Amino acid sequence: MDDLVSAGLNDEQISAINHPGSVFLTACPGSGKTKTLTFKIAEELKKISSHREFVVAITYTHRAADEILERVEGLGLNTNQLWIGTIHSFCLEWIIRPYAIYEPRLQHGFTIINQPDADALLDEICGELGRPRITSFDCNYYFKDGKATPLSSDVNKHEKIRAALGEYFRVLKKERKIDFELILYFAHNLIKKYPAIAVTLSQIFRIILVDEYQDTKEIQYLIICAIFAAGNGKTNAFIVGDPNQAIFKTLGGYPIAFDKFVQLSKLKVQEFSLSKNYRSSSRVVEYFSNFSVFPVAISAFAKCKDYPSVISYNKNIGVEFLEDEIVRLINYSLNDLNISQDQICIVGPQWPFLAKLTRRLMSRLPQCNFDGPGMVPFGRELDNFWYKLSKICLSEPGPEMYIRRLRWAGEVLSALHEEGIKCSYSKSQLLKELNRIDIDEENGMKYLERYFSAFLHLLEIDVECNNGLKNHYESFFDSATKKIQRAKKDGNDLIEGIENFRRVFRPRGGITISTIHGVKGAEFDNVIGFALLQGMVPHNTDPEPLESAKKLIYVISSRARKNLFLISESGRDKLPTTVLKDYQYGYSPIKF
Structure with a gap:
């Protein structure tokens, strides 16, 4: 306890870390979620008494896994019995590779197809299907109830997408390849068909920690909950996330409810929450709290909580002047507000806008560095x-x-x-x-x-x-x-x-340009959000437009420490995002 206090953890964080059983932790933005996870892992590593025991932490991204691992290692702990990574890496290492012999599709060997190769294969297949034309972008999918489910919001394309996926799966089977979604599919099949796998793993894992539970897919919960249930309480859970930031639902994200998790895991679970925001000013916290879907009391505890934040909303500028406005806001941030380049983030809803914007801003602001799409020569082909x-x-x-x-x-x-x-x-x-x-x-x-x-x-x-x-x-x-x-x-x-x-592979530097989904988990002094329009935020085919719009604005706004600039430009034949337009707020006037 004294070590945790001296490390600067608050009472909420310490209570969750010290709870001896399973924990379901709801953490507001900027509440020190990563720090809490780090010290929970550290405390569990200290309790390991056998070389056969492991602490497992499942993160949404490899970058998050690297950050947490480095923090744990920075505490001077031996991490040989810590496994940390994404759910796909977990399934490969602990389920598929050890038990592939029991799955006919995998028992004679397999390789993981890289995303560029998968996209190329799907584009080739789609090109042979005629019109209306679909591409690999349309063919993103996930497994639900054992069936490949298209992620495309255009239901008129689903029949053709299923035809493309059918041929895609046939080719992969012939070439003994699997993709990332098939990793989850076969891992679930194995653990469901052979319960002894879950029993064995439950005897090895003293705890499984899950970061960003609101973005985890349903099939992933079925896999890890099978391990919890098989262990009869031997393997504890530490589940962390924020349902108000569940913006991946249209990509298969499943913000599991507490009762549902208890039912699946068969664990005795205690609910905790982190409600102190150590990131943003009081004004920014007050602003983004308005867009919460699930009620939560958030208190500002940041060092900059009394900062006189500028929060502006421009819905009068035309799209032809948008680039000029962003340039003005960048210069205003740098020169008038004394914000450094690496503390400025520009957020838009779709990648195509951002690649072009990045190139044009590089040309117009040669004195600035940028970190945006299309600037590096290859993607994160993690399994290559x-x-x-x-x-x-x-x-x-x-x-x-x-x-x-x-x-x-x-x-x-x-x-x-x-x-x-x-x-x-x-x-x-x-x-x-x-x-x-x-x-x-x-x-x-x-x-x-x-x-x-x-x-x-x-x-x-x-x-x-x-x-x-x-x-x-x-x-x-x-x-x-x-x-x-x-x-x-x-x-x-x-x-x-x-x-x-x-x-x-260098630390990010310069002005960040990203999508709303891509910037999730990051934080900056100044955030500039644009294209906040109906049909884009949220997407025009989103089945839950009001809820999704609130969550997207919540995520954008809660990235900001000090200042927030929001833009709903005209001229794209779309109206401003309704929940943003209807919010009566005393926005800051900006004089350039």
């Missing part, structure tokens, strides 16, 4: 071997990066093991050898080719003799080449330089 290796070769050695890069070296060794390649190096030895590779090359693609060649030579691997590594190699470079070609077509010739490649 060469992406794992690129994290080491494109990051710079240094004390502040050592723990992270050591973990990446471990990921490379694990991936080699999965490909049947034996390596005598420990992760520290491998990292030391990789640090010695010195490539003098300014072109990013050529740099990677030469580095990867040096890596293969170091470990005496013939990539032509390993289909897995070869396929990943071709996919990695094909995807990167296409991104570079698209960027150069749009006038971004700098994208193929090695320094731009290195941006992928």
